[in-house]
Amino acid sequence: MPELPEVETTAVGIAPLLVNQRIKKIVVRNKQLRWPVTDQIESIVKDLIIKTVKRRAKYIVVDLDHGSFLIHLGMSGSLRLISESDILKKHDHVQMYLSNDYVLTYHDPRRFGCWLWSNDDHKLLDSLGPEPLSKSFDGSYLWGLSKGRKLSVKAFIMDSKIVVGVGNIYANEALFSSGIRPNRHAGRISLKRYELLAKNIKSILTAAIKQGGTTLRDFTNGRGEPGYFEQSLNVYGRAGEKCLNCASILREIRLGQRSSVFCMSCQQ
DNA sequence: CTTTCAGCCTGACGGC
DNA sequence: TGCCGTCAGGCTGAAA
Incomplete structure (x- = not known):
């Protein structure tokens, strides 16, 4: 299961191909994750620009020029970048089509993860303790x-x-x-x-x-x-x-x- | 306040 | 071979 190091590697790995890209469209194939994927997400985020991609706890936060995504990989989730013509796998639940023609694809057999959008702070991040690698943790x-x-x-x-x-x-x-x-x-x-x-x-x-x-x-x-x-x-x-x-x-x-x-x- | 625990879900694995 | 039961596990929110 993705532990913090896997999430960190994922965030760092996908960031270069996401930052400054425009979201052409989002396709949600199954919205029943740990929490339902944000309603109307397809229309909300169309044409928004990705500003940053970072990790907080085991969440991946994708900041847009309007709001942000909060992505969690749960127990069995993973993200990969594919091309539009690539064949989907079973359990590929969410896809984000980017202006550079890559497609960020969220795969999660057990669906313990989440994919939430908010134009405000994400409540799930509210009461988190410090990062274990930060100075304040000792x-x-x-x-x-x-x-x-x-x-x-x-x-x-x-x-x-x-x-x-x-x-x-x-x-x-x-x-x-x-x-x-x-x-x-x-x-x-x-x-x-x-x-x-x-x-x-x-x-x-x-x-x-x-x-x-x-x-x-x-x-x-x-x-x-x-x-x-x-x-x-x-x-x-x-x-x-x-x-x-x-x-x-x-x-x-x-x-x-x-x-x-x-x-x-x-x-x- | 602190602590416990059900529930979300599928794939892997063991027993028959 | 296949069916069935059990387990694994992060995390929240409700119950104790």
């Missing part, structure tokens, strides 16, 4: 907000009001690297350990983004479909297997409806 920030919180530290760092973009894979991995057991109460972890955790979240995400830059998918030949990065995973998806550090058998529990894998011996 150990003391996490520690400060964790006071009195009884939920698990894993659920805590996956809460987008606390910090955005830390999905299940990276939460599991960052907690392993930090030697923190995922079910520990958020409010009972020391500043020192939060500093290590914040540092590891940053380094894991940075490495994945960098890998995305080098793997550099080609968004213009129809291969926008990921192709998620080869991830070196220590715990995620490895329940029942040996810890790569100490050879103990990795355990799996569920926290906040998500599978959480950890090493009883390396994570306390």
Whole structure:
């Protein structure tokens, strides 16, 4: 599933072919996504100009000269740039035809994503916490907000009001690297350990983004479909297997409806 | 206020 | 071979 690094790579990858283009038309083939695609979007955005393309959390924000799109890839979404004569695939739900003759095509089998237009601020961005790679996100920030919180530290760092973009894979991995057991109460972890955790979240995400830059998918030949990065995973998806550090058998529990894998011996 | 959890959806996978 | 049940997962909004 698209995690923050995939969304970042997508935004960076498509931006050069979108910015300053005019929208010739939009075709919505299935508007039933996580939320219905904005009504009348076809007529609203015709002939508008794309100003910028950027990422916020796991959203892609496409600013127009009137309003903006908020795109989310959900669990199974992807964007690719194709030509008008290319053959569509099953689950290609939205297409944006550009004046440079490319067609930005949104593909999403599970339809957990969204494609919303607004001429104002998008409400979904209202209560988001800081970007994990920003300066304002660090150990003391996490520690400060964790006071009195009884939920698990894993659920805590996956809460987008606390910090955005830390999905299940990276939460599991960052907690392993930090030697923190995922079910520990958020409010009972020391500043020192939060500093290590914040540092590891940053380094894991940075490495994945960098890998995305080098793997550099080609968004213009129809291969926008990921192709998620080869991830070196220590715990995620490895329940029942040996810890790569100490050879103990990795355990799996569920926290906040998500599978959480950890090493009883390396994570306390 | 905090915390939990249903629900959205399809494809992959295991059992028979 | 195919059918069926189960699971995965980000995120919001309602319930507890």
